[in-house]
Amino acid sequence: MQRRTAEHGTPETRAGGVAKRRGGLAARVAAMSPAATVLSAAALSILLTALLWAALPEVPSSPRPLSEYGAKTLFTAFGSRSPRTLDPQRSYSSDETAYTYSVYEPPYQYAYLKRPYVLEPRTAEAVVEPRYFDAEGRELPADAPSEAIAESRYDVKIRPGILFAPHPAFAKDAQGRFLYHHLDPETAARVRSPFDLPEAATRELTARDYVNGIRRIASPQVVSPIFGTMAARIVGFTEYRRGLEAKWRAMRGAGASPDAWLDLDSVPCPGVEAVDERTLRLRVKGKDPQFAFWLAMTFFAPVPVEAERFYAQPGLRANNVSLDTWPVGTGAFRMREFLENRRHVLERNPVYRHGTYPCEGEPADRAAGLLADCGKPLPRVDRVVFEIEKEAMPLQSKFLAGYYDSPFIERVDTGLGYLVAMEDDPEKASLYGGRGMKFPKTVQAGLWYLGFNWLDPVVGGGATPEEARRHRYLRQAVAIAVNWEENLAIFQKNQGLPAHGPIPPGLFGWRDDGPAAFNPVVYERTQAGRVERKPIEEAKRLLALAGYPDGRDEKTGAPLVLYFDYQNAAQGASAYLEWYQRQLKKLGVQLEIRATDYNRFQEKMSKGAAQLFFWGWNADYPDPENFLFLFYGPSGKVRHEGENASNYENPAFDEAFREMRLLPDGPRRQEVIDRMIRMLQEDSPVLFGYFPPGAAAYQSWVGNAKPSGMVQNSLQYMKVDAAERLARIREWNRPVFWPLGLLVFGLLLAAAGAARLMVRRDERRLRPAVDSKEVRR
Numbered sequence: 001m002q003r004r005t006a007e008h009g010t011p012e013t014r015a016g017g018v019a020k021r022r023g024g025l026a027a028r029v030a031a032m033s034p035a036a037t038v039l040s041a042a043a044l045s046i047l048l049t050a051l052l053w054a055a056l057p058e059v060p061s062s063p064r065p066l067s068e069y070g071a072k073t074l075f076t077a078f079g080s081r082s083p084r085t086l087d088p089q090r091s092y093s094s095d096e097t098a099y100t101y102s103v104y105e106p107p108y109q110y111a112y113l114k115r116p117y118v119l120e121p122r123t124a125e126a127v128v129e130p131r132y133f134d135a136e137g138r139e140l141p142a143d144a145p146s147e148a149i150a151e152s153r154y155d156v157k158i159r160p161g162i163l164f165a166p167h168p169a170f171a172k173d174a175q176g177r178f179l180y181h182h183l184d185p186e187t188a189a190r191v192r193s194p195f196d197l198p199e200a201a202t203r204e205l206t207a208r209d210y211v212n213g214i215r216r217i218a219s220p221q222v223v224s225p226i227f228g229t230m231a232a233r234i235v236g237f238t239e240y241r242r243g244l245e246a247k248w249r250a251m252r253g254a255g256a257s258p259d260a261w262l263d264l265d266s267v268p269c270p271g272v273e274a275v276d277e278r279t280l281r282l283r284v285k286g287k288d289p290q291f292a293f294w295l296a297m298t299f300f301a302p303v304p305v306e307a308e309r310f311y312a313q314p315g316l317r318a319n320n321v322s323l324d325t326w327p328v329g330t331g332a333f334r335m336r337e338f339l340e341n342r343r344h345v346l347e348r349n350p351v352y353r354h355g356t357y358p359c360e361g362e363p364a365d366r367a368a369g370l371l372a373d374c375g376k377p378l379p380r381v382d383r384v385v386f387e388i389e390k391e392a393m394p395l396q397s398k399f400l401a402g403y404y405d406s407p408f409i410e411r412v413d414t415g416l417g418y419l420v421a422m423e424d425d426p427e428k429a430s431l432y433g434g435r436g437m438k439f440p441k442t443v444q445a446g447l448w449y450l451g452f453n454w455l456d457p458v459v460g461g462g463a464t465p466e467e468a469r470r471h472r473y474l475r476q477a478v479a480i481a482v483n484w485e486e487n488l489a490i491f492q493k494n495q496g497l498p499a500h501g502p503i504p505p506g507l508f509g510w511r512d513d514g515p516a517a518f519n520p521v522v523y524e525r526t527q528a529g530r531v532e533r534k535p536i537e538e539a540k541r542l543l544a545l546a547g548y549p550d551g552r553d554e555k556t557g558a559p560l561v562l563y564f565d566y567q568n569a570a571q572g573a574s575a576y577l578e579w580y581q582r583q584l585k586k587l588g589v590q591l592e593i594r595a596t597d598y599n600r601f602q603e604k605m606s607k608g609a610a611q612l613f614f615w616g617w618n619a620d621y622p623d624p625e626n627f628l629f630l631f632y633g634p635s636g637k638v639r640h641e642g643e644n645a646s647n648y649e650n651p652a653f654d655e656a657f658r659e660m661r662l663l664p665d666g667p668r669r670q671e672v673i674d675r676m677i678r679m680l681q682e683d684s685p686v687l688f689g690y691f692p693p694g695a696a697a698y699q700s701w702v703g704n705a706k707p708s709g710m711v712q713n714s715l716q717y718m719k720v721d722a723a724e725r726l727a728r729i730r731e732w733n734r735p736v737f738w739p740l741g742l743l744v745f746g747l748l749l750a751a752a753g754a755a756r757l758m759v760r761r762d763e764r765r766l767r768p769a770v771d772s773k774e775v776r777r
Contacts, residue, residue: 059733063387063403070726072382074702074718076409077389077398082340085324088301089216092225097298098410101712102346102384103165103329104301107156107210107280108292110622110711113361113370115506117622117710119296123205123330123354125157132287146287146662151235154282155275156295158207163351165334166200169310181309188315193338194326202351205330207274209302214272214282215240215264216303220248226299233291235271235283243267259322261312287662293621304328332379332716346384346715353377357704357717370706373719380704380719384409399697400431402729405720406698412707415439415695420493435732436700443497443505444694444709445619447627450482450687451646455608455638459562461649473546475684478562479522480539482583484689491576495693501677502627504691506710508665509624509673516674519681519688536586543587551588561590565610567601605645608638615645616692622710624673625661631680632657648685701725 059066069075083096088104091097107124110117119127130152132140140148164170171179179199183191191197217224218231218241231238244267251260271283284291294300307328316322325338332352337345355378358371365371373380389395389407399407408414419439422429432439452459452475459475462468484498500519503509511517518531525531540550547553548560564580566573577593584591591612596604604610619626629635633649635642656676663669680686696707701721708714 059729060735061401061733062729063398066726066729069403069729070722072380072720072722074381074384074406074409074715074720075404076384076386076406077395077404078344078386078408079388080390082338082344082388086327086335087222087323088298088303088327088329089213089219089222089224090324091298094410097712098386098715099335099344099346100298100301100327101331102333102715103327103331103335104298105162105329105331106296106298106300107158108296109713110296110708111360112358112711112714112717113365113706114358115362116508116510117506119292121159122296123159123162123302124295125159127292128154128156130154130284130291149287150285152284152287152291154280154284154291154295156207156210156280156282158205158210158278158280159354160204160278162205162330162354163202164205164304164328164330165349165351166202167307167310167328168194168197168200169304169306169328170201170203171197171199172201178306178309181306181313183313183315185315188313189319191316191321192319193321195336203304203306205302206277207280208277209304210280210300211272211274212264212305212308213301213303214299215269217299218244218269219262219264220245221258221262224299230294230299233284233288235285236269237271240267240269240271257314259312259314259317261309289662289664290621290623290625293623296621301329331713333384336383342388344386346386348379348382352379355379355716361706365706370704373704373717379716381715384715399699400435400732402699402725402732404699405702405725406696406705409696409715409718410712412442412444412694412696412709415441415697415707416495416693418697419495419695423493435728438698438700438702438705439695440698440705440707441495442694442696442707442709444692445504445506445622446616446692446709447499447502447504448614448616448689448692449499449502450689451613451615452685453608453610453613454647454649454685456611459611460647470546472683473542474548476521477539477542477546477587478584478589479519479684479687480534480542481536481587482580482687483533484687485533487579488690490579492690492693495695496690497693498690499688501680501688502630502686503624503673503677504619504627506708507619507622507624507627509670509677511674516677521681521684539587543589548589551590559588559590561592563592563594563611565601565604565613566593566595567598567614568595605637606641608647613645614689617643619710625657628657628660628673628676631685646685648683650679650683653679699725699728701728 062069079095083091083099084093085091086096086099086103088100091100105123107122108119108127109122111120121127129142132142132144132149133151133153134140134148135150168180169178173179180197194200216222217227218237220241224230227237227241231241244262244264247266248262251262252258273281275281282291303323307323311317311322311326320338320340325340326335330349330352332349332355333346334349335344336347337343357373357376357378357380359374361370389398395404395407398404406414418428418432418437419441422432454461457463459471462471488494488496488498497505500517500523501511505512518525522534523531524534543549543551544554547555551560552558553560562584564577566577573595577595581591581593601610601613605613605615617627617630630643631646631648631650631653632642632644633651633654634640635644636647636649637643637645638647653676656672656679660669660672660676663672694707694709696705698705701724703719703721704717706714
């Protein structure tokens with residue numbers, strides 16, 4: 001019995017077996033002191049933390065491999081959707097310009113750094129002066145009177161050696177036949193990008209490519225938004241459009257698809273021709289000095305016929321492969337990736353050779369480092385990556401983390417929110433400043449103003465000389481009372497510039513010093529030389545001369561009530577509108593607010609039903625004519641359906657305007673402009689409010705950035721210090737592992753404690769068996 005018990009195990013030996021089987025960590029832990037247990041857990045936690053440190057990414061939050069941030073790539077974002085179209089003759093939206101002006105090259109451009117804005121050649125050899133001809137086709141001298149000029153002729157020479165970015169549309173076989181102009185349906189169905197096709201080629205830019213691009217403005221297939229404008233300017237353009245429409249109807253009637261290629265050379269167009277391979281000829285009706293500005297817009301970009309024929313093939317548009325998404329140009333970049341509503345990538349055009357960084361700018365540009373790359377080849381980066389960001393907070397977080405070089409690089413208002421936040425919050429000011437973020441300011445080529453309806457019986461031009469005089473005093477009194485400096489301080493956080501006239505900074509005609517630089521009706525120069533708004537007592541004096549002493553009609557004693565039509569009835573505007581009421585209350589004048597939605601507001605403006613109104617204007621091109629025409633009588637909104645929203649009429653102003661628009665920039669033109677602005681200041685058809693502010697947002701490592709609402713091809717000039725960017729991303733997003741180590745340490749302690757409890761539980765469970773053996777003995 002004893003042997004048998006020994007063989008099969010007595011209670012004691014079975015208990016020992018349990019202890020042996022539980023040996024490992026639990027037994028050792030049970031035998032360890034509490035201090036040793038803690039030290040052992042700490043050692044294991046350090047080991048596990050080190051292993052995690054080695055296994056996890058260097059920057060776990062990075063949205064892409066860190067190596068990409070070490071490359072010469074510019075990272076930015078775009079909003080809720082991809083561009084609607086990148087077709088240069090159709091594109092007219094600001095969210096498309098970053099792409100179109102980077103890929104396509106119109107003949108001219110604006111000098112990147114110079115202000116006021118100056119036209120300079122881009123692919124043209126020079127910015128040409130037009131030649132003038134009379135109705136019989138005889139050439140006239142340059143100083144011929146405008147009424148004798150029937151036609152202006154622009155002969156633009158294109159620089160040799162400029163190449164299109166490689167594209168399969170140009171690829172040919174050994175016999176000179178195009179490889180991809182006749183894709184079979186199965187192959188076309190597989191094409192999602194031009195890069196899906198193995199061969200690509202290039203060729204030299206010619207004047208015929210410009211002819212084809214400009215003629216596309218009249219194509220019924222393209223439906224360009226500026227056809228009406230060009231039909232009024234280009235000789236024979238209306239007739240050319242009719243001919244194309246007839247040909248297109250015939251093609252469609254014969255069964256042609258909507259994407260079929262329409263030969264634009266099949267109908268004559270005398271206004272747009274190629275004299276030879278290098279000379280583009282444009283014939284314009286009459287004398288039109290502003291026409292040259294259109295030659296800096298992508299509407300006048302070249303489009304090769306090969307690209308049109310390639311994209312006209314059945315099946316490609318169904319895969320979103322067209323000029324809307326895959327442009328073909330000669331610019332510094334080409335489209336490399338177009339993932340709709342996800343990501344767009346521009347990459348360096350491998351055959352781009354003709355662009356260099358500018359060597360001239362404003363006086364402050366050298367000190368700002370903007371001339372350091374003088375003469376260096378463009379572009380200054382290899383790629384530009386646009387990622388979609390639908391929400392503001394993730395975009396801001398990624399920008400602050402360094403993952404974006406700029407939130408929206410093509411916009412000049414992105415930095416305003418950051419500047420306001422820095423003024424309101426010292427912590428944000430410290431954060432942004434400590435990281436070296438840059439928010440360079442600019443003043444946009446636009447104007448916000450408060451206007452008087454010239455047709456109104458109370459504030460308008462007046463029916464008699466006496467009435468005109470009294471109404472003018474009333475408008476001048478209101479102009480002094482409405483304090484735009486205060487408006488900017490309260491509602492714009494001082495991000496804007498009070499306007500003394502209609503022409504914004506950066507345009508010819510703008511004055512920043514001298515007597516013509518301020519509005520003498522509203523402001524005065526102090527003995528210290530400062531320009532300050534006239535006191536409210538002067539406004540009250542003018543109001544009394546207008547027949548409203550203390551804001552009451554001197555004849556009836558009735559209070560003067562004016563009506564302000566505002567274009568936004570949304571919530572949140574009440575404080576803004578109350579501010580206007582307080583301004584007129586200083587004169588004792590009551591201001592009734594008539595806020596409405598924008599559509600209703602436009603309807604009232606078109607009918608002349610508004611009395612006072614607030615409106616704005618942004619320049620189409622940087623010429624003073626584009627702002628002064630807002631007061632040209634024949635542009636009146638009510639009588640002529642024009643953009644003169646105040647319906648202002650002044651024969652002397654109109655005569656000066658007709659002279660000014662035909663003059664070249666120079667002393668004579670400046671003299672006429674100064675005279676016109678003085679008329680506007682005296683008549684006060686509007687209260688020149690402010691020029692809208694602008695501020696971009698860039699990281700410290702972004703160079704050559706000078707924000708502008710007029711220069712659209714800025715991406716080719718910008719550069720990045722990739723080494724600094726990579727270092728800052730590592731610094732700002734360094735992983736914090738001590739909480740993880742603390743967690744591991746805690747888990748190990750808990751495990752050790754659990755093991756000790758299990759051993760003690762087993763000991764208690766086996767204790768009765770041992771005790772019973774002792775009793776038998």
